[in-house]
Amino acid sequence: MKITMIGSGYVGLVSGACFSDFGHDVVCVDKDASKIEALQAGRMPIYEPGLDQLVATNVAAGRLTFTTDLAAAVAGADAIFIAVGTPSRRGDGHADLTYVFEATKEIAAAVTGPTVVVTKSTVPVGTGDRVEEILREERPDIDIAVVSNPEFLREGAAIGDFKRPDRIVIGSEDARAREVMREVYRPLYLNESPILFVSRRTSELIKYAANAFLATKITFINEIADLCEAVGANVQDVSRGIGLDNRIGAKFLHAGPGYGGSCFPKDTLALLKTAEDHESPVHIVEAVVKVNDSRKRAMGRKVLHALGDEPRGKTVAVLGLTFKPNTDDMRDAPSLAVVQSLQDAGVTVRAFDPEGMDAAKAMMPDVVFCKDAYEAAAGADAVTIVTEWDTFRALDLRRLASVMTAPVMVDLRNVYRPDDVRKLGFAYSSVGR
Structure with missing residues:
Protein backbone atom coordinates (compact mmCIF):
# COMPACT_ATOMS: atom_id res chain seq x y z
CA MET A 1 0.00 0.00 0.00
CA LYS A 2 1.00 3.61 -0.46
CA ILE A 3 0.99 5.45 2.86
CA THR A 4 1.60 9.14 3.46
CA MET A 5 2.65 10.29 6.93
CA ILE A 6 2.16 14.02 7.49
CA GLY A 7 4.47 15.10 10.27
CA SER A 8 7.92 13.60 10.74
CA GLY A 9 8.25 14.10 14.46
CA TYR A 10 8.28 11.37 17.06
CA VAL A 11 5.00 9.64 16.19
CA GLY A 12 5.14 10.21 12.44
CA LEU A 13 8.73 9.11 11.99
CA VAL A 14 8.48 5.98 14.14
CA SER A 15 5.14 5.00 12.61
CA GLY A 16 6.32 5.67 9.06
CA ALA A 17 9.51 3.69 9.53
CA CYS A 18 7.64 0.74 11.02
CA PHE A 19 4.98 0.74 8.29
CA SER A 20 7.73 0.71 5.67
CA ASP A 21 9.37 -2.19 7.49
CA PHE A 22 6.08 -4.07 7.03
CA GLY A 23 6.53 -3.69 3.27
CA HIS A 24 4.37 -0.63 2.60
CA ASP A 25 5.63 2.29 0.51
CA VAL A 26 5.77 5.24 2.92
CA VAL A 27 6.41 8.93 2.33
CA CYS A 28 7.02 11.07 5.42
CA VAL A 29 6.19 14.75 4.95
CA ASP A 30 7.28 17.73 7.02
CA LYS A 31 7.28 21.50 6.48
CA ASP A 32 10.63 21.80 8.24
CA ALA A 33 13.04 21.60 5.32
CA SER A 34 16.07 21.22 7.60
CA LYS A 35 14.48 18.19 9.27
CA ILE A 36 13.74 16.54 5.93
CA GLU A 37 17.25 17.30 4.71
CA ALA A 38 18.69 15.71 7.86
CA LEU A 39 16.49 12.62 7.46
CA GLN A 40 17.51 12.25 3.84
CA ALA A 41 21.12 12.31 5.06
CA GLY A 42 20.37 9.67 7.69
CA ARG A 43 20.39 12.00 10.72
CA MET A 44 17.55 11.47 13.20
CA PRO A 45 15.80 14.53 14.72
CA ILE A 46 15.08 12.55 17.92
CA TYR A 47 16.83 9.93 19.98
CA GLU A 48 15.02 6.60 19.93
CA PRO A 49 16.92 3.31 20.26
CA GLY A 50 17.11 1.45 16.94
CA LEU A 51 15.34 4.12 14.90
CA ASP A 52 18.37 5.20 12.87
CA GLN A 53 19.02 1.64 11.68
CA LEU A 54 15.34 1.00 10.93
CA VAL A 55 15.15 4.15 8.84
CA ALA A 56 18.41 3.40 7.01
CA THR A 57 17.31 -0.13 6.13
CA ASN A 58 14.01 0.93 4.64
CA VAL A 59 15.41 3.96 2.84
CA ALA A 60 17.97 1.66 1.23
CA ALA A 61 15.17 -0.72 0.23
CA GLY A 62 13.28 2.13 -1.43
CA ARG A 63 10.22 1.78 0.81
CA LEU A 64 10.74 4.95 2.89
CA THR A 65 11.27 8.48 1.57
CA PHE A 66 11.11 12.00 2.98
CA THR A 67 9.82 15.19 1.38
CA THR A 68 8.45 18.67 1.98
CA ASP A 69 6.12 18.30 -1.03
CA LEU A 70 2.80 17.37 0.55
CA ALA A 71 0.83 17.49 -2.69
CA ALA A 72 3.08 14.95 -4.40
CA ALA A 73 3.10 12.70 -1.34
CA VAL A 74 -0.69 12.72 -0.98
CA ALA A 75 -1.54 12.08 -4.64
CA GLY A 76 -2.61 8.47 -5.04
CA ALA A 77 -2.12 7.51 -1.39
CA ASP A 78 -4.27 4.68 -0.02
CA ALA A 79 -4.04 6.07 3.51
CA ILE A 80 -2.93 9.50 4.70
CA PHE A 81 -1.93 9.76 8.36
CA ILE A 82 -1.98 13.06 10.21
CA ALA A 83 0.77 12.91 12.85
CA VAL A 84 1.38 16.56 13.66
CA GLY A 85 1.77 18.12 17.09
CA THR A 86 -1.19 18.95 19.34
CA PRO A 87 0.45 20.89 22.18
CA SER A 88 -1.49 22.37 25.07
CA ARG A 89 -2.91 25.71 24.02
CA ARG A 90 -1.41 28.55 25.98
CA GLY A 91 -3.84 29.97 28.50
CA ASP A 92 -6.60 27.37 28.71
CA GLY A 93 -4.96 23.93 28.41
CA HIS A 94 -7.03 22.84 25.40
CA ALA A 95 -5.21 20.82 22.76
CA ASP A 96 -4.08 23.18 19.98
CA LEU A 97 -5.47 21.68 16.77
CA THR A 98 -4.08 24.34 14.44
CA TYR A 99 -1.63 21.96 12.77
CA VAL A 100 -4.25 19.22 12.41
CA PHE A 101 -6.68 21.46 10.60
CA GLU A 102 -3.97 23.05 8.45
CA ALA A 103 -2.86 19.58 7.36
CA THR A 104 -6.48 18.63 6.64
CA LYS A 105 -6.95 21.59 4.31
CA GLU A 106 -3.70 20.83 2.50
CA ILE A 107 -4.76 17.20 2.08
CA ALA A 108 -8.09 18.32 0.65
CA ALA A 109 -6.31 20.44 -1.95
CA ALA A 110 -3.99 17.61 -2.97
CA VAL A 111 -6.01 14.37 -3.03
CA THR A 112 -6.65 12.89 -6.46
CA GLY A 113 -9.02 10.04 -5.65
CA PRO A 114 -10.79 8.05 -2.91
CA THR A 115 -8.61 7.70 0.16
CA VAL A 116 -8.64 7.31 3.94
CA VAL A 117 -7.45 10.11 6.21
CA VAL A 118 -6.27 8.86 9.59
CA THR A 119 -5.75 11.03 12.67
CA LYS A 120 -2.71 9.57 14.42
CA SER A 121 -2.19 12.71 16.46
CA THR A 122 -3.71 12.74 19.93
CA VAL A 123 -6.86 14.83 19.55
CA PRO A 124 -9.93 15.63 21.70
CA VAL A 125 -13.23 13.88 21.18
CA GLY A 126 -15.00 15.23 18.12
CA THR A 127 -11.88 16.29 16.21
CA GLY A 128 -12.46 13.63 13.57
CA ASP A 129 -15.91 15.06 12.97
CA ARG A 130 -14.40 18.47 12.22
CA VAL A 131 -11.72 16.94 9.97
CA GLU A 132 -14.46 15.19 8.03
CA GLU A 133 -16.44 18.43 7.72
CA ILE A 134 -13.43 20.26 6.31
CA LEU A 135 -12.74 17.53 3.77
CA ARG A 136 -16.37 17.43 2.64
CA GLU A 137 -16.51 21.22 2.34
CA GLU A 138 -13.27 21.39 0.37
CA ARG A 139 -13.66 18.23 -1.74
CA PRO A 140 -17.27 17.08 -2.07
CA ASP A 141 -16.27 15.37 -5.33
CA ILE A 142 -14.08 12.70 -3.68
CA ASP A 143 -14.93 9.90 -1.24
CA ILE A 144 -12.64 10.53 1.74
CA ALA A 145 -13.22 8.51 4.91
CA VAL A 146 -11.86 9.79 8.23
CA VAL A 147 -10.51 7.34 10.80
CA SER A 148 -9.13 7.73 14.32
CA ASN A 149 -6.10 5.53 15.02
CA PRO A 150 -4.38 6.68 18.24
CA GLU A 151 -0.77 5.79 19.00
CA PHE A 152 0.35 4.07 22.19
CA LEU A 153 4.11 4.43 21.86
CA ARG A 154 6.40 4.73 24.85
CA GLU A 155 9.43 6.89 24.23
CA GLY A 156 12.49 4.70 24.50
CA ALA A 157 10.55 1.58 23.49
CA ALA A 158 8.53 2.90 20.56
CA ILE A 159 9.62 0.46 17.85
CA GLY A 160 8.82 -2.55 20.01
CA ASP A 161 5.50 -1.00 21.01
CA PHE A 162 4.57 -0.44 17.36
CA LYS A 163 5.55 -3.91 16.20
CA ARG A 164 4.24 -5.78 19.24
CA PRO A 165 1.30 -3.70 20.42
CA ASP A 166 -1.09 -4.59 23.22
CA ARG A 167 -3.88 -3.53 20.87
CA ILE A 168 -4.61 -1.52 17.72
CA VAL A 169 -7.55 0.87 18.08
CA ILE A 170 -9.37 1.90 14.91
CA GLY A 171 -12.24 4.36 15.13
CA SER A 172 -14.50 4.19 12.09
CA GLU A 173 -17.90 2.85 11.09
CA ASP A 174 -17.11 3.11 7.38
CA ALA A 175 -16.77 -0.39 5.86
CA ARG A 176 -14.29 0.67 3.17
CA ALA A 177 -12.11 2.51 5.67
CA ARG A 178 -12.04 -0.49 7.98
CA GLU A 179 -10.84 -2.73 5.17
CA VAL A 180 -8.09 -0.27 4.26
CA MET A 181 -6.97 -0.17 7.89
CA ARG A 182 -7.01 -3.97 8.10
CA GLU A 183 -4.64 -4.04 5.14
CA VAL A 184 -2.41 -1.34 6.65
CA TYR A 185 -2.03 -3.40 9.83
CA ARG A 186 -2.21 -6.82 8.19
CA PRO A 187 1.31 -7.87 9.29
CA LEU A 188 0.37 -7.26 12.91
CA TYR A 189 -3.00 -8.92 12.51
CA LEU A 190 -1.23 -12.04 11.24
CA ASN A 191 0.84 -11.93 14.44
CA GLU A 192 -2.44 -11.93 16.38
CA SER A 193 -2.22 -8.38 17.67
CA PRO A 194 -5.80 -7.54 18.64
CA ILE A 195 -7.55 -4.94 16.48
CA LEU A 196 -10.34 -3.11 18.26
CA PHE A 197 -12.88 -1.50 15.91
CA VAL A 198 -14.92 1.21 17.62
CA SER A 199 -16.65 4.45 16.74
CA ARG A 200 -14.42 7.41 15.94
CA ARG A 201 -15.31 9.35 19.08
CA THR A 202 -14.77 6.28 21.23
CA SER A 203 -11.32 5.83 19.72
CA GLU A 204 -10.40 9.43 20.46
Missing part, protein backbone atom coordinates in the same frame (compact mmCIF):
# COMPACT_ATOMS: atom_id res chain seq x y z
CA LEU A 205 -11.48 9.04 24.08
CA ILE A 206 -9.65 5.72 24.53
CA LYS A 207 -6.31 7.50 24.03
CA TYR A 208 -7.00 10.16 26.65
CA ALA A 209 -8.54 7.71 29.08
CA ALA A 210 -5.54 5.36 28.80
CA ASN A 211 -3.01 8.10 29.49
CA ALA A 212 -5.06 9.55 32.33
CA PHE A 213 -5.31 6.14 33.98
CA LEU A 214 -1.55 5.53 33.73
CA ALA A 215 -0.89 9.01 35.11
CA THR A 216 -3.24 8.16 37.96
CA LYS A 217 -1.27 4.99 38.81
CA ILE A 218 1.98 6.98 38.94
CA THR A 219 0.46 9.68 41.11
CA PHE A 220 -1.21 7.15 43.39
CA ILE A 221 2.03 5.31 44.18
CA ASN A 222 3.84 8.62 44.71
CA GLU A 223 1.33 9.57 47.40
CA ILE A 224 1.66 6.10 48.93
CA ALA A 225 5.43 6.67 48.95
CA ASP A 226 4.93 9.78 51.09
CA LEU A 227 2.78 7.75 53.46
CA CYS A 228 5.45 5.04 53.57
CA GLU A 229 8.02 7.59 54.70
CA ALA A 230 5.66 8.85 57.38
CA VAL A 231 4.86 5.43 58.84
CA GLY A 232 8.20 3.68 58.25
CA ALA A 233 7.16 1.34 55.41
CA ASN A 234 8.88 0.51 52.09
CA VAL A 235 7.08 1.67 48.96
CA GLN A 236 8.89 -0.81 46.72
CA ASP A 237 7.51 -3.68 48.78
CA VAL A 238 4.07 -2.06 48.76
CA SER A 239 4.25 -1.72 44.97
CA ARG A 240 5.18 -5.35 44.57
CA GLY A 241 2.54 -6.46 47.04
CA ILE A 242 -0.27 -4.71 45.19
CA GLY A 243 1.17 -5.13 41.69
CA LEU A 244 1.05 -8.92 41.93
CA ASP A 245 -2.71 -8.58 42.04
CA ASN A 246 -3.71 -9.16 38.40
CA ARG A 247 -6.53 -6.64 38.77
CA ILE A 248 -3.94 -3.93 39.47
CA GLY A 249 -0.74 -4.96 37.66
CA ALA A 250 2.84 -3.98 38.42
CA LYS A 251 3.47 -1.43 35.66
CA PHE A 252 3.51 2.29 36.45
CA LEU A 253 3.77 1.63 40.20
CA HIS A 254 7.31 2.93 40.63
CA ALA A 255 7.55 5.85 43.02
CA GLY A 256 9.54 8.85 41.83
CA PRO A 257 9.50 12.59 41.16
CA GLY A 258 6.30 12.60 39.08
CA TYR A 259 5.37 12.12 35.45
CA GLY A 260 6.42 14.34 32.54
CA GLY A 261 7.01 14.03 28.82
CA SER A 262 5.06 14.85 25.72
CA CYS A 263 1.86 12.94 26.53
CA PHE A 264 0.68 12.68 30.13
CA PRO A 265 0.84 16.39 31.08
CA LYS A 266 -0.90 17.72 27.99
CA ASP A 267 -3.34 14.81 27.64
CA THR A 268 -4.60 15.00 31.22
CA LEU A 269 -5.14 18.75 30.78
CA ALA A 270 -6.94 18.22 27.47
CA LEU A 271 -9.19 15.59 29.06
CA LEU A 272 -10.04 18.00 31.87
CA LYS A 273 -11.00 20.66 29.33
CA THR A 274 -13.15 18.22 27.36
CA ALA A 275 -14.91 17.20 30.56
CA GLU A 276 -15.40 20.84 31.51
CA ASP A 277 -16.84 21.71 28.10
CA HIS A 278 -19.35 18.87 28.42
CA GLU A 279 -20.15 19.61 32.09
CA SER A 280 -19.03 16.12 33.11
CA PRO A 281 -16.18 16.65 35.59
CA VAL A 282 -13.46 14.04 36.14
CA HIS A 283 -12.42 14.83 39.70
CA ILE A 284 -9.86 12.02 39.93
CA VAL A 285 -7.93 13.40 36.97
CA GLU A 286 -8.16 16.90 38.45
CA ALA A 287 -6.50 15.59 41.60
CA VAL A 288 -3.86 13.73 39.59
CA VAL A 289 -2.79 16.90 37.77
CA LYS A 290 -2.67 18.92 40.99
CA VAL A 291 -0.73 16.30 42.94
CA ASN A 292 1.78 15.72 40.13
CA ASP A 293 2.55 19.43 39.83
CA SER A 294 3.20 19.71 43.55
CA ARG A 295 5.19 16.46 43.53
CA LYS A 296 7.92 17.87 41.31
CA ARG A 297 8.45 20.89 43.54
CA ALA A 298 8.44 18.65 46.61
CA MET A 299 11.34 16.65 45.17
CA GLY A 300 13.35 19.86 44.90
CA ARG A 301 12.66 20.52 48.59
CA LYS A 302 13.75 16.96 49.37
CA VAL A 303 17.16 17.63 47.84
CA LEU A 304 17.43 20.97 49.66
CA HIS A 305 16.66 19.24 52.97
CA ALA A 306 19.58 16.88 52.39
CA LEU A 307 21.91 19.90 52.13
CA GLY A 308 21.19 20.97 55.70
CA ASP A 309 19.94 24.20 57.21
CA GLU A 310 21.75 26.56 54.84
CA PRO A 311 21.78 25.36 51.23
CA ARG A 312 22.73 28.72 49.71
CA GLY A 313 26.15 28.64 48.13
CA LYS A 314 26.29 24.84 47.95
CA THR A 315 26.52 22.68 44.82
CA VAL A 316 24.32 19.77 43.71
CA ALA A 317 25.09 17.29 40.94
CA VAL A 318 21.92 16.37 39.04
CA LEU A 319 22.13 13.04 37.22
CA GLY A 320 19.48 12.65 34.53
CA LEU A 321 17.47 15.46 32.98
CA THR A 322 15.07 13.89 30.47
CA PHE A 323 11.64 12.88 31.71
CA LYS A 324 12.57 9.19 31.36
CA PRO A 325 15.54 7.12 30.14
CA ASN A 326 16.26 6.28 26.48
CA THR A 327 14.92 9.54 25.11
CA ASP A 328 16.16 13.10 24.63
CA ASP A 329 12.72 14.54 25.47
CA MET A 330 12.79 17.33 28.06
CA ARG A 331 9.11 18.29 27.85
CA ASP A 332 7.66 18.72 31.36
CA ALA A 333 10.57 16.72 32.78
CA PRO A 334 10.62 16.61 36.62
CA SER A 335 14.23 17.82 36.46
CA LEU A 336 13.00 21.25 35.36
CA ALA A 337 11.17 21.81 38.64
CA VAL A 338 13.91 20.19 40.73
CA VAL A 339 16.65 22.35 39.20
CA GLN A 340 14.54 25.50 39.50
CA SER A 341 13.89 24.80 43.18
CA LEU A 342 17.61 24.37 43.82
CA GLN A 343 18.56 27.52 41.95
CA ASP A 344 15.86 29.54 43.71
CA ALA A 345 17.54 28.55 46.99
CA GLY A 346 20.93 29.77 45.78
CA VAL A 347 22.34 26.34 44.91
CA THR A 348 24.74 25.84 42.01
CA VAL A 349 23.66 22.96 39.75
CA ARG A 350 26.04 20.76 37.78
CA ALA A 351 24.31 18.20 35.55
CA PHE A 352 24.83 15.27 33.24
CA ASP A 353 22.41 13.39 30.99
CA PRO A 354 23.44 10.85 28.31
CA GLU A 355 21.12 12.26 25.62
CA GLY A 356 19.17 15.25 26.88
CA MET A 357 21.74 18.00 27.45
CA ASP A 358 21.39 19.71 24.07
CA ALA A 359 17.68 20.16 24.65
CA ALA A 360 18.19 21.03 28.33
CA LYS A 361 20.66 23.85 27.65
CA ALA A 362 17.93 26.07 26.24
CA MET A 363 15.73 25.41 29.29
CA MET A 364 18.42 25.58 31.99
CA PRO A 365 20.74 28.45 31.01
CA ASP A 366 22.50 28.70 34.38
CA VAL A 367 23.32 25.00 34.80
CA VAL A 368 26.88 23.72 34.39
CA PHE A 369 26.70 20.77 31.97
CA CYS A 370 29.30 18.04 32.38
CA LYS A 371 30.73 15.16 30.36
CA ASP A 372 29.81 12.43 32.84
CA ALA A 373 28.48 11.75 36.34
CA TYR A 374 31.88 12.10 38.00
CA GLU A 375 32.62 15.48 36.47
CA ALA A 376 29.18 16.64 37.59
CA ALA A 377 29.85 15.42 41.13
CA ALA A 378 33.25 17.10 41.39
CA GLY A 379 33.11 19.44 44.37
CA ALA A 380 29.39 18.81 44.91
CA ASP A 381 27.77 18.83 48.34
CA ALA A 382 25.16 16.32 47.17
CA VAL A 383 24.25 14.24 44.13
CA THR A 384 20.69 13.46 43.11
CA ILE A 385 19.47 10.88 40.59
CA VAL A 386 16.46 12.32 38.77
CA THR A 387 16.29 10.04 35.71
CA GLU A 388 17.11 6.33 35.99
CA TRP A 389 19.41 5.90 33.00
CA ASP A 390 21.21 2.55 33.02
CA THR A 391 24.54 4.33 33.28
CA PHE A 392 23.53 5.59 36.73
CA ARG A 393 22.62 2.11 38.01
CA ALA A 394 26.22 0.95 38.36
CA LEU A 395 28.14 4.07 39.39
CA ASP A 396 31.53 3.63 41.07
CA LEU A 397 30.28 5.00 44.38
CA ARG A 398 33.73 5.11 45.96
CA ARG A 399 34.99 7.21 43.08
CA LEU A 400 31.88 9.37 43.27
CA ALA A 401 32.41 10.03 46.99
CA SER A 402 36.09 10.81 46.46
CA VAL A 403 35.39 13.76 44.17
CA MET A 404 32.53 15.22 46.23
CA THR A 405 32.82 17.79 48.99
CA ALA A 406 30.36 15.69 51.01
CA PRO A 407 29.08 12.17 50.21
CA VAL A 408 25.36 12.88 50.12
CA MET A 409 22.98 11.13 47.70
CA VAL A 410 19.29 11.81 47.10
CA ASP A 411 17.98 8.95 44.94
CA LEU A 412 14.66 10.10 43.48
CA ARG A 413 14.31 6.88 41.46
CA ASN A 414 15.20 4.31 44.15
CA VAL A 415 18.01 2.95 41.98
CA TYR A 416 20.20 1.80 44.88
CA ARG A 417 19.74 -0.27 48.00
CA PRO A 418 20.03 2.03 51.02
CA ASP A 419 22.38 -0.24 52.99
CA ASP A 420 24.75 -0.65 50.02
CA VAL A 421 25.18 3.11 49.71
CA ARG A 422 25.32 3.94 53.40
CA LYS A 423 28.05 1.41 54.14
CA LEU A 424 30.26 3.38 51.75
CA GLY A 425 29.83 6.46 53.92
CA PHE A 426 27.03 8.23 52.07
CA ALA A 427 24.22 10.07 53.75
CA TYR A 428 21.48 8.52 51.59
CA SER A 429 17.81 9.27 51.11
CA SER A 430 15.33 7.94 48.59
CA VAL A 431 11.58 7.95 47.89
CA GLY A 432 9.15 6.10 50.12
CA ARG A 433 11.77 4.00 51.91
